[in-house]
Amino acid sequence: MPIQRVKSVGNTQALTSQVGIVRLLEALFACVTFSLVVHQRDWEGRHGDWCMFCWCFCFAVTLLVLLVEFVGLQHRIPVSWKNFPITFAMYATLMCLSASVIYPVTHIQNKALYGKSKDYRIAATVFSCLTCLAYSVEVTMTRAKPGEVTGYMATVPGLLKVVETFVACIIFVFISEPVAYSPQEALKWCLAVYCICFILSLVVIVLCIGECTGWLPCAFNKFLSGYTLLAVLMYATATVIWPIYRFDSKHGGKPGRPSSCGSFCDWDKLVAIAVLTAINLLVYLADLVYSARLIFIQT
Structure with missing residues (x-):
């Protein structure tokens, strides 16, 4: 019997390319960040709400970008796909940068913390910085090159x-x-x-x-x-x-x-x-x- 090839469900290159891998890391780091904070309920006040919004928003939109490119819907949505992903990546870089500064200042530096709670907050700050770094790498990789x-x-x-x-x-x-x-x-x-x-x-x-x-x-x-x-x-x-x-x-x-x-x-x-x-x-x-x-x- 002839061997039938299984057709690919989606565009796997959207996940395996360099930009795709960076986006997967962005989603992973953002997910780990807000998971650590939620696990210990270590956010309060407007500053904590802003940090949580940054991490969750960036995670959700990154998954949306990955899904659109994986399914191949770039040309069916009413936005310019040459402009939207890098615009979001730049905003995400700045949002995660602000969260990486605000969260440790308001939830670590100004509080007398010891033990597991402090360790979780420090870990969340580290992963927030990694999230910011990942988005900045995407911006660097996808921005226009000279003559392009x-x-x-x-x-x-x-x-x-x-x-x-x-x-x-x-x-x-x-x-x-x-x-x-x-x-x-x-x-x-x-x-x-x-x-x-x-x-x-x-x-x-x-x-x-x-x-x-x-x-x-x-x-x-x-x-x-x-x-x-x-x-x-x-x-x-x-x-x-x-x-x-x-x-x-x-x-x-x-x-x-x-x-x-x-x-x-x-x-x-x-x-x-x-x-x-x-x-x-x-x-x-x-x-x-x-x-x-x-x-x-x-x-």
Whole structure:
């Protein structure tokens, strides 16, 4: 009798390729991380909820990406598969990085822990760092190489858009609790800068992932250059205005750290906002430089 070959159920290369193996490691490390935390119920408060959300969200979406590529549904879903996986990988890198910093600071450093509970939390932190490392490896492997034609989000300016929105989200968290942008009108301008630039960067990401850049009333390249230049100018004003009105006593600010401050008080949040504003200014500057050098963009 002739031997019948068993047909492959799915695209096994999606799991056995270098990127596929890295994604499997991402899912494994994220699963181990939140499993260790859940086993001992070692998360509490908003910081713990954020860390748990990061690990679970990254695990779930990574499994979804693996499933889509294994079944071969990339061309049947309403998103650009040249842009979505690397965009998610970049966000996952930043999310796991934040969780790898926040969790040990809030659940190990500031608590008197001994024995099994501390060991579990340390192990969870290690695996969270491994998860972050795995996602960063995927970003490095899948980003656009010089001269390669690929999706916009795989280019350096595209990845910088992800960083811009993520940093803005952290600023929103610090600036909203307690409210740190009143009563001076200049501080409200800073809030407007953060919001406008965040929305524009997010619009670019959504247009690229949804393959809707043709909806713009002007050329995509011109839109990117104009908006990035505008963001640089706006963030430059916020970088100057925020420290003046928050740390200069002549404008009602507090130049020194109050003695009543704890480990991370409201004054520390104001400093963090100033630092993050300067960081985002540098990111937008790098985005402007790379956008000007980007010869060919395909979304």
